[in-house]
Amino acid sequence: KAGVTQTPRYLIKTRGQQVTLSCSPISGHRSVSWYQQTPGQGLQFLFEYFSETQRNKGNFPGRFSGRQFSNSRSEMNVSTLELGDSALYLCASSLAIGDGEKLFFGSGTQLSVL
């Protein structure tokens, strides 16, 4: 069974640009979550989608947005990039949302903002 696939693996952008990251969850998984990981802050929750609806959102500015498609694939977008947006962006999928959810992560997209 294929795991969670994230593309691209690496991105270099400049301040002010925008970026779109893609995530294909494990087949059959309907929940997709996005995280930002930095050495100083660790893993920080961005948002979670289930059945194309955003179910939960972290404390990030509106420049960070996402969506989920009917095939459960998800994209996240960051507009007007800032230097501080440089991070590893991780996508995780799970069968459902709820108490028993177990997350399966992709390898991430390493974003560098210059």
Next chain:
Amino acid sequence: QKEVEQDPGPLSVPEGAIVSLNCTYSNSAFQYFMWYRQYSRKGPELLMYTYSSGNKEDGRFTAQVDKSSKYISLFIRDSQPSDSATYLCAMKSAGNNRKLIWGLGTSLAVNP
């Protein structure tokens, strides 16, 4: 003060050692406790999942939860160089809309 505290290390041990990794937390409502392992340039992978208190064993790995002390531990027996990674604890309270709260991770190096 962060809700979940985890010593970032780095922790360096010889091959075959017993490793103890720990997290403390402040929110008594946490019910679900997880340990993830993250290799360099990879995403985290779930190692252990525990509901409420007690111990759980899986091969060389044992997870312990002490809710009275708000303390969780991961023990690795007979550590191997392949165990060299960052270990992250994560926890959440009950309810569908509760977010996972993560520790910063402990970097472990097992030296042959």
